[in-house]
Amino acid sequence: MKRWLIAMLLGAPMTALAVETIRLESDAVVLEVTPELGGRGLWFSLQGRGNVLKVGAAVETQPAPEVSATADDIGYLGHDVWLGPQSQWWLQQDANRARRKAAANWPPDPYLALATTRIVEATGQRLVLEGAPSPVSGVQLRKIFALDPERPDTVELRAQARNVRDTPVAWDLWFNTRVAPSTRVYVPVAGQQDVRVEPSTGATIAPLLPRVGDGLFSFERSPLPAGATTRRGKVFLQPSAGWMAGFAGDQLFIIRFPHQARSSIHPEQGQVELYLDDAADPGDGLLEMEVHAPYRTLQPGQSMEAAERWTVLPYDGADTREAQLAFLCGEAAERLEEPNLCGTANPRR
Template sequence: MAATGAQVLVADAAEVERIQLRSRDAVLEVTPALGGRVLAFGLAGHPNLIKIGDPVVSQPEPEVSATADDIGYLGHDVWLGPQSGWWSDQDANPARRAARAVWPPDPYLAFAQTRVVAQSPDRLVLEGVDSPVTGVRLLKSFAFDPADPSTLDVSALARNIRERPVSRDLWFNTRTSAATRVYVPVADAADVRIEAAEAMAPAWRIDAGVFSFLPPSTAGTLRRGKVLLQPSAGWMAGFAHGQAFVIRFDHQPRSAIHPQQGQVELYLDHGEDIAAGLLEMEVHAPYRTLAPGEAMQARERWTVMRYDGADTPQAHLAFLCRRMQLCAASMAE
């Protein structure tokens, strides 16, 4: 699958095992390694919409321990929120607990080899390991919708493996290029929180009920920071490489989401070469307390479509309204 200036959906060599799912329209690649991570998604014959890091090739067998640091594999991953609690409720690394560390993410969820539970040409289920850090075991599933070959169901189930309650939320994190034009339905500026140094904070606007980033005003602009959003409807969309990428999810009231997080979060990090930078499209599920053995589940629906229109917010939003019925006049739920 040839492409210019972008990752392609099929690698020349498999440094980690890659399982490919196909529908009539789209292709997904997942590795059972690295916690069961998505490495590629997009229309067949089109560039990969998922950004992955060099360590997928250079460090295919990471250490799995409570002392391991983060490795920039990127891709699509599942975390457990809130971030402030990543190391505060565990005994596997007392030093990180004492420091109230908010980094790195749980190495057992991020790095461990998963077990293939079910596999077919259009469906894959992976089971992770018991994590002594987060206190859960994850089950991830990926399946193309037989009624809509452009849509993929992505779900995660977290089960409490401890003999006491744990309080967590499921947190989907999908990485793409910072050049992706991203849109989130938001009713008001009061539903937007910024976590960034003022000099580097991403510039943004809300127009006709839709949040978007403003393009850099000058060449070489450095942007790094996180935007936490309370969306007005259960979707966000990105446009890149001639494709529209829509992520849909169950819309939640603000009260269901941990107060330190947003239901939608966008992390933006780029310098002069925006295409080389990073955009994370993140979704939090409701914050729950699980009894021993209890599980919770969350789901996203990914839809990918060819887009040949103008690279403007007006054209992008008109396309979403026409093709997905995601129209400004009907965004509030």
């Protein structure tokens, strides 16, 4: 069951890398997770097709990171679990007083993102990983990856956070899934009032091109203007339903999650967040598909849990909004028994 990771980037040739992975697979899909690097998802796809996740070269070049309160972030990418809000990352700790004094919002907790996890359970259907107790966040994560016994095209991901301090801590669980910047993503929203755009600034950074229409948020695609090297920024959304979809080449990647009221999400965050860095060189960019669970205060020893369901379907249509919405509203909605999968869009009318 355990083997060396044999794939790195979307569509890349299979090459052995220096991190151990555990593989879960059904007749339809493949999921690969490493117990190293915080317990990170590194591959998800239909059988015989390319990886829908984007994984950084650092998985190969820096497979044994330092884990300490002074460690910096390393771009392993893939699927990870953070805590929110980001503004509090270094304020609830004494392990690095310089970062606390600076109210640093980067890097994420190294103990959660970089430490090797303990394998609690590993079968062909289910993997349970237990992370290291963090002196930075005051929590210990447990991650559960499982094939859906009812749907061979679907996997379930769960994250649990337990307060390991003798004082309260306050966080939310934050799923962060990286894909290629060319992935065309759709999120259901009621209207523009549920979308907040946070642009990145810089002489060579072009602004995002957000679009809200037919009950869906998406990004418009356009060539970079002269002098720009990337199109970058972040979008905070209050979704109108608990899903988002990304068309990645010949696959449709759907993330489903419990829909939450806006009041349960920390006001600095959105239940769904999208970070896009659409660089001139596609190998340099990424798109983050992020989901926040409710913000909670945990008493000593108390735990909280959040979950996502991932589904991947074959897609052989055109790389256009019209074709993709027709597929979402038609075949995908029927196969997943989700009649509202395309917001209020009805491309057949």
